[in-house]
Amino acid sequence: MEVYLDLVVILNFLVDFLLLLGTNRLSGFPLGAKRCALAAVLGGAYSGACMLPGFRFLGSMLWRVVSLGLMAVIAFGCSRSALKRGGVFLLLSMALGGVAMSFGKGNFLTLVLAAAGVWFLCRAAFGETVGGREYVPITLTYGENSASLIALRDSGNTLRDPITGEQVFVIAGEVAQKLTGLSESQLRAPMETLALRPIPGLRLIPYRAVGSGGMLLGLRFENVKLGSRTQSAVVAFAPEGLGRGEAYQALVTA
Secondary structure, X not given: OOOOHHHHHHHHHHHHHHHHHHHHHHHOOOOOHHHHHHHHHHHHHHHHHOOOOOOHHHHOHHHXXXXXXXXXXXXXXXXXXXXXXXXXXXXXXXXXXXXXHHHOOOOHHHHHHHHHHHHHHHHHHHOOOEOOEOEEEEEEEEOOEEEEEEEEEOOOOOOEOOOOOOEEEEEEHHHHHHHHOOOHHHHHOHHHHHHHOOOOOOEEXXXXXXXXXXXXXXXXXXXXXXXXXXXXXXXXXXXXXXXXXXXXXXXXXX
């Protein structure tokens, strides 16, 4: 059977791209299309290299695992949650291989349709949330400083600004330090810090949690990009950080 190298590269790029998108959807994370596309480029290049004379050894199981691992790092990064998504990606790849085998090898259209089917099932079955969690990208800008992070949509977040009554977002202390220049000790002593007024617009946000309560420092950010929309929002600073820092670094309202 005659096989065209360019067709193999394009096919594997499309399949890997759809599987990576499906992995993020299945895990409840933002799609991350750019990173997934970059990882899929590696997958396509690897598949093409396997067909070149002198590089057939790349088709062994060891190099297949290495390529999948590199693709996962590019698409998901390096963290505990990324490791879990890498495992999901591996399982989806194996599942797709089983589907392809059941319909016969060499059917390129079947592979693409099967990968698209995996993506569609992940979207239809899980929508934007998985396990009650939905993660969204958020970008905060303060002056010349900017930070891009992952936020958890939390329906239980009832924190409100006592002045305006609007709902308040929460970010981890390390992000607040990067954006505003406030130190960890200043975040841990909100009353004393507010009295010194180190930055304009600083305010106190009262909070209550299970077995605790108190004040958080907060600030209005005029340029908050949440998902695809940009808005103004009051943001509180949690000095202790948030519960799952490797997965999300902010809490936003549902």
